[in-house]
Amino acid sequence: xxxxxxTALAQAKPRPRRGPFMDFVIRLFREKPLGAAGxxxxxxxxxxxxxxDLLAPxxxxxxxxxxRLKPPSLAFPFGTDHSGRDMLSRCLYGxxxxxxxxxxxxxxxxxxxxxxxxxxxxxxxxxxxxxxRFVDAWMSFPELIVLIVVVSVVGPGMPxxxxxxxxxxxxxGSRIVRGAVVSVRENMxxxxxxxxxxxxxxxLWRHVLPNVMAPVxxxxxxxxxxxxxxxxxxxxxxxxxxxxxxxxGGMLSGSGRAYMYQxxxxxxxxxxxxxxxxxxxxxxxxxxxxxxxxxxxxSR
Amino acid sequence: MQAYIARRLLALIPTLFFxxxxxxxxxxxxxxxxxxxxxxxxxxxxxxKDREALQAALGLDKPMYIQYFHWIGAILFSGxxxxxxxxxxxxxxxxxxxxPVTFELGLLSLLVALSVAIPIGVYSAIRQDTAGDxxxxxxxxxxxxxxxxxxxxxxxxxxxxxxxxSPQIRFVPFTQDPIQNLSQMIVPSIILGCSLSxxxxxxxxxxxxxxxxxxxxxxxxxxxxxxxxVVMRHALRNALIPVVTLxxxxxxxxxxxxxxxxxxxxxPGMGLLLLEAVSQRDYPIIxxxxxxxxxxxxxxxxxxxLSYGLLDPKVRxx
Numbered sequence: 022x023x024x025x026x027x028t029a030l031a032q033a034k035p036r037p038r039r040g041p042f043m044d045f046v047i048r049l050f051r052e053k054p055l056g057a058a059g060x061x062x063x064x065x066x067x068x069x070x071x072x073x074d075l076l077a078p079x080x081x082x083x084x085x086x087x088x089r090l091k092p093p094s095l096a097f098p099f100g101t102d103h104s105g106r107d108m109l110s111r112c113l114y115g116x117x118x119x120x121x122x123x124x125x126x127x128x129x130x131x132x133x134x135x136x137x138x139x140x141x142x143x144x145x146x147x148x149x150x151x152x153x154r155f156v157d158a159w160m161s162f163p164e165l166i167v168l169i170v171v172v173s174v175v176g177p178g179m180p181x182x183x184x185x186x187x188x189x190x191x192x193x194g195s196r197i198v199r200g201a202v203v204s205v206r207e208n209m210x211x212x213x214x215x216x217x218x219x220x221x222x223x224x225l226w227r228h229v230l231p232n233v234m235a236p237v238x239x240x241x242x243x244x245x246x247x248x249x250x251x252x253x254x255x256x257x258x259x260x261x262x263x264x265x266x267x268x269x270g271g272m273l274s275g276s277g278r279a280y281m282y283q284x285x286x287x288x289x290x291x292x293x294x295x296x297x298x299x300x301x302x303x304x305x306x307x308x309x310x311x312x313x314x315x316x317x318x319x320s321r
Numbered sequence: 322m323q324a325y326i327a328r329r330l331l332a333l334i335p336t337l338f339f340x341x342x343x344x345x346x347x348x349x350x351x352x353x354x355x356x357x358x359x360x361x362x363x364x365x366x367x368x369x370k371d372r373e374a375l376q377a378a379l380g381l382d383k384p385m386y387i388q389y390f391h392w393i394g395a396i397l398f399s400g401x402x403x404x405x406x407x408x409x410x411x412x413x414x415x416x417x418x419x420x421p422v423t424f425e426l427g428l429l430s431l432l433v434a435l436s437v438a439i440p441i442g443v444y445s446a447i448r449q450d451t452a453g454d455x456x457x458x459x460x461x462x463x464x465x466x467x468x469x470x471x472x473x474x475x476x477x478x479x480x481x482x483x484x485x486x487s488p489q490i491r492f493v494p495f496t497q498d499p500i501q502n503l504s505q506m507i508v509p510s511i512i513l514g515c516s517l518s519x520x521x522x523x524x525x526x527x528x529x530x531x532x533x534x535x536x537x538x539x540x541x542x543x544x545x546x547x548x549x550x551v552v553m554r555h556a557l558r559n560a561l562i563p564v565v566t567l568x569x570x571x572x573x574x575x576x577x578x579x580x581x582x583x584x585x586x587x588x589p590g591m592g593l594l595l596l597e598a599v600s601q602r603d604y605p606i607i608x609x610x611x612x613x614x615x616x617x618x619x620x621x622x623x624x625x626x627l628s629y630g631l632l633d634p635k636v637r638x639x
Contacts, residue, residue: 151335158339161618162611163577166595170347170611173599250468254577257470258584258596273474281478288478292471300466307462 049308056308062301069113070120077110082265090284100286102277108290111267115291118268119298122179122252126186127244133191134240138198139225139233143206149199159192164251172260179262182255186248194240201233208232235313242309246302253295269295329626333619340615341396345389348608402612403605405598412609415594420613423590425495426513426579429506431568433514434521439557439564441518442525447552449530457522464519469578472512473585490587509582516578517571524567528560535559562633569625572618 039047050057069076085105093100099108137156141149164186171185205211206229214224253270255261261268264275269291271277281288376382383391395401402412445457481487488508493501532538533556541555580592587593591610598606 154332154335155339157336158343158615161336161340161573161615161622162343163573163580163614163618165577165580166611166614167347169580169595169599170607173602173607174348246466253468254470254581257468258581260599270468270470273471278474281474282481285478285482288471288474292468292474295468295471296463296466299468300463303462303465 045312048312053308053311055304056311059301059303059305059308062297063305066116066298066301067120070116070118073113073117077107077113079107079110081111081114081267082106083110090280092284093286099290100284102272102284102287103280108272108287111272112269112290112294114267115269115272115294116298118179118262118266119249119252119295122183122186122262123245123249125183126190126248126252127241129183129187130190130194130244130248131237131241133187134194134198135230135237137192137195138200139202139229141195142199142202143221143225143229145203153199156192156195159189160196164189164193164247165254168251168255169258169260172255177260177263182252182261186251190244190247190251194244197236197240198233201236202229205229205232238313239306239310242302242306246299246306249295249302250299326627329623333623336619337616340619341393341612342389344608344612344615345392347611348604349385396612402609405606406603407601412605415606416591416609416613419589419591419594422492422494422588423576423579423583423592425502426506426509426582426588426590427575429510430513430517430575430578430582433510434517435568437515438518438521439525439561442522443529443552443557443560445522445526446529446533447548458526461519461522464515467516469512469516470581470585472516473509473582476508476512477585488586492587492589505586505588509586509588513575513578513582517575520571521564521567525560525564528563529556532556532560562629565625565629565632569622572621576614576618 049060083106085101088097088101088105090103091097091101091105097107097109099112101107102111137152141152167189168182168185172181175181211224211228214228219227252261253268256268256270257274259271259274261271264271272291273288277287373382381388395403400413402416404411405415408415441457441461445454448454477487489501489505492505495502538551538555541551546555576592579590580595582588583590583592584596591614594606595610597603598610
């Protein structure tokens with residue numbers, strides 16, 4: 022009898038609350054399995070990037086002339102390059118650079134987008150008009166060309182790339198945040214806050230910003246992928262992080278390219294890493310968009 | 322329509338002003354002094370008097386805003402963008418030589434993108450949620466993720482290893498030998514076009530799905546028209562209007578992609594000129610390419626906006 026009563030009691034107990042984040046994760050896996058798979062791959066990539074020092078079997082610039090241009094094997098799963106450097110280790114360290122550049126540039130870009138987008142969208146008027154014409158002008162320049170020109174002026178290096186990418190993507194992305202703010206500012210709760218005498222800064226911080234976070238999160242995810250692609254494009258052209266730092270784009274160009282005819286695996290690993298990561302972030306971003314922002318659903 | 326064109330042209334003026342300011346300021350971000358840079362590049366050691374003379378000759382002794390007005394005035398009134406620091410030839414001359422090549426590559430890539438994206442987008446929409454739809458959607462996301470420079474590298478490497486074939490890299494102008502020219506341009510155009518087609522494909526599909534649910538399409542079906550007529554005449558025409566706008570938005574991606582394709586396939590266009598100028602730190606050329614690229618994107622967007630006005634009467638009368 023007791024055991025039956027215990028079972029009934031246990032069944033009557035309310036389900037433990039998981040919190041909004043766990044609820045969201047479960048929704049992601051249930052409703053968007055492809056997006057969830059993208060998220061998992063993205064996490065693996067993050068993990069590899071953060072712990073490249075521990076995971077890489079060799080150093081990224083560990084030269085071994087005995088092992089020059091070795092095809093993929095158990096000892097060297099992605100093969101070796103013309104200097105005998107292990108391609109797997111270089112790809113893992115490449116992930117580290119991509120993680121740093123992708124996240125820092127996307128973070129900076131998102132902050133710039135928020136500041137510009139919230140201010141222009143909320144204040145409107147002449148300030149908005151002038152800033153929007155500047156954004157129009159800025160968006161006329163392809164990101165890659167802006168990057169090439171600025172790097173030619175200030176010199177190559179990771180900080181420069183992060184700042185320029187952050188600026189380029191941030192100014193362009195402010196349009197998306199501005200659009201969201203323009204629709205939020207007309208809501209009743211904003212008018213109510215204004216009528217109670219709340220200051221502009223408080224309205225922006227407490228009422229506008231939390232309500233545009235969904236497009237901001239989606240924008241950030243998208244910017245990580247764009248920043249990784251842009252950095253690798255820049256490294257491919259020889260203007261990225263200077264060698265011997267192993268960037269994925271850099272591995273596909275320069276001296277490595279001359280040896281690809283003898284070792285075709287040199288052309289495969291970095292490009293595949295890049296494609297898989299960008300693909301994973303894209304499908305994850307699509308899933309986030311569908312789950313967080315129902316207005317954008319179907320705009321695939 | 323004339324009022325619409327006038328409004329659009331007027332809106333272009335402040336954008337052009339800001340674009341010129343961005344170009345002018347960016348190239349003047351050089352840490353240190355451009356005179357020092359020029360002297361170090363040319364291995365010249367000069368005294369204070371020589372420095373001042375060179376500064377005066379380049380107009381660098383004047384305040385920044387006066388330098389800007391001199392620079393923009395020379396471009397506006399005489400098309401003068403200065404001279405290359407290395408070749409001593411006018412920048413405008415070099416740009417005019419390279420611009421048609423990039424234009425050709427861009428146009429061919431756009432043609433490839435549209436001829437791939439629109440039929441697949443339409444097919445994907447009219448066969449929604451079938452295996453074909455899933456395959457084409459996956460393909461479009463994949464094309465978004467595959468970097469064009471990797472695709473270009475694979476095309477250079479693997480056909481050469483497997484079949485001993487490699488794309489032609491000796492450039493022949495179109496006016497000299499159109500067939501030879503196209504045989505060089507076709508591979509980079511296909512690669513760039515496929516990359517561009519992904520977004521267009523997704524938008525065509527979405528717009529077709531939206532339009533196919535409209536009342537006028539239902540009426541067309543009810544009239545007993547064939548699928549081909551309903552899709553081509555009633556649905557596609559309306560679905561394509563936002564796709565035209567997308568072409569304008571993709572112009573910067575197209576030009577950025579052209580830089581990479583020109584580098585891989587050794588096509589002497591604006592992109593290759595920029596890369597050569599950057600490696601030599603030839604700032605007048607860098608400034609010229611930067612400005613012309615921005616202008617090209619603005620002109621493409623203007624043409625797109627004007628054609629949008631022609632395609633959609635609502636825009637004309639707004």
